[in-house]
Amino acid sequence: MRARLWVSWLVALWCLVYAGRAGARTLTLDEAVRHALNNSPLMRAARYSTKALKARLLKAKSAQWPRADLVGLIAPMPAQRGNAIKGYTDLGQWGYFVFTRIEGIIPIYTFGKISALKTAARYGVQVGRYREAIARAQVVLQVQSVYYAALGAKAVLDALKDGRKYINKAGKRLKQLEQEDDPDFDPVDKMKFRVFRSQYFSQTALAQSMVDKALDALRVLTGLDDVQLPSGLAPLAWKRKKREYYTGEALKHRPELMALNAAVAAREAQVRLRKAAFFPDLYVTGRFQIGHSNVADPQGSPFADDPFNTYSAAGALGLKMDLDIGGKVADLDRARAELSELVAKRDALRQGIELQVMKALKDIDLYRKQLGYAKTAMKAAKSWAIAESDLYDNGFCGIKDLTDAVVQYYKSRFDYYNSVARFNIAVMRLQQVIGNTWKGHK
Amino acid sequence: MNTRAWIAILLMVWIPGGLYAKTHKHATPMSVLKQKYLEMKKVIKKYPDQRVMRDHLRQIMETFIDYEQLSALTLPGTWDKLKKKQRKEFVDQFKQMIQRTYVNKFNANQKFSITYNGKVKYMKGGKAFVSTTIHSGRSEAQVDYSFHKKRGKWWAYDVIIDEISMMRKYRRQFVRIVRRSGFDSLLNKIRNLNIRRRKEAQQQEKADASKGAQSEP
Incomplete structure (x- = not known):
């Protein structure tokens, strides 16, 4: 009876552990973005800000009602x-x-006071909505960057773990040569191998730490306790169009610019309101x-x-009618100056957007080139490593030839995954620069 | 024996011979390769035991790789000077080494697919070149074959994996060793290596068998 009780306890414990493991979910980028958007304090703040601006609009609308x-x-x-x-x-x-x-x-x-007030408040709500879009774009890009960096680090870690067999093979052969006192055995090779193995473990620890950090960041951003990353990282399919296309898209859709357009319209209404203040209310x-x-x-x-x-x-x-004419003149001057300031800021943003598009495109071009080179290097280094591994296996090359090839192979894989991550993040950044709203990833 | 019996015997010999000749006449490097890949796939699927599967793969390799030509090409300037017996032993030892190296890359139930890159490139001197890409899981490798015709049949004499020729890879090493210490030293090296690897394989088999026996109830 006692034994049965123990067994049932053990089974229950095993189930708990297994259920805990099963709970760790493999997170896709879409899921990560969705969770992050729901979890983001930045988004919540932007939504409450819009709510406050909507209340202002309601108050402006109530000005026309009997009181x-x-x-x-x-x-x-x-x-x-x-x-x-x-x-x-x-x-x-x-x-x-x-x-x-x-x-x-x-x-x-009221000589247009109420309608100007309503217009200003209505544009104020629009500014709030565009601020939400800005916050959303920031959160999306942040998650995308962390996600691709995490995938890159994981791909490097997987590659390093995969390479463990080379280390074991080389170590085993060295040991065998030493034990058999083979004339091919060189004691210096043992030291070379030790250096190589230590570097390998150091790189593995670094990659593991990078994955852990990225996972922690994803957990914080998404609010999920236990997340896992899928394996593999491939470059995003992206076809380049002319720069003018991206600039045009950005000028049409960028939420920062849309927010400034709405703010300018709101300020224009404020100026109308200040002008109307010179007239009485009937x-x-x-x-x-x-x-x-x-x-x-x-x-x-x-x-x-x-x-x-x-x-x-x-x-x-x-x-x-309020006869404080001096005060009204000052208010009108201030409203006009604030309007001009906003218009200037909008012009500056337009210039900035053009620069951002240029920079984003240049980054993509560079990372795509680097990606191509890294891919060629990785492929060549792989062939090199396989060839040296075969030769080493059959005693036709030394440990240094093998480790040189293997180091270059892992270095090139590291460069490749880094390039893929950088390229993907650059593509996502361009999407943000042109104000492409996130509709899920393909 | 009467005339009918002679005709019957002649027909029995001539008809299969004619069919054989026709089959080989129409075989191309591409069809040879396709046939061999098909056989390899079947073997990998059919035999879950790694050792048995690899033995069968070795047999397939025997039927389309010309080890003699491969050996001759890896020893330029030396091959012609070797005696028949030396050549025979070198081919035998080198074949063991090559087969072990390449066959050991296959695992039972390993899934892979092949893409044939373009058509067969025929070259001067009765040579041909076929390019393929092997896909297995997320990885892929370009595997090209150099063929030549021998006794009316296409044989591969070099395998180029991701642009690295097996023949050239070993040729560089063999030439270096022969120059430094002579052909016998090279042969000894390969022979000793094969003995060592065979012993290791036997030890591994024993260890696996005792593991299996222990795990049985």
């Missing part, structure tokens, strides 16, 4: 006896006093009030003020 103030009060009061000429307060008798007043105002014509106003007390004598004369027994209603057409 009313309501005052209501109820209080105990001693009796008020007599009239306006001769009266007294009777503290021996107490009653109540109720009072209600409603004042309303309906804007009729409105209709109305007022109704009622006051009553059960312990105050009513005043018969219409000339006597009787707040305790009153009932009145009034309506009027009104005109309102």
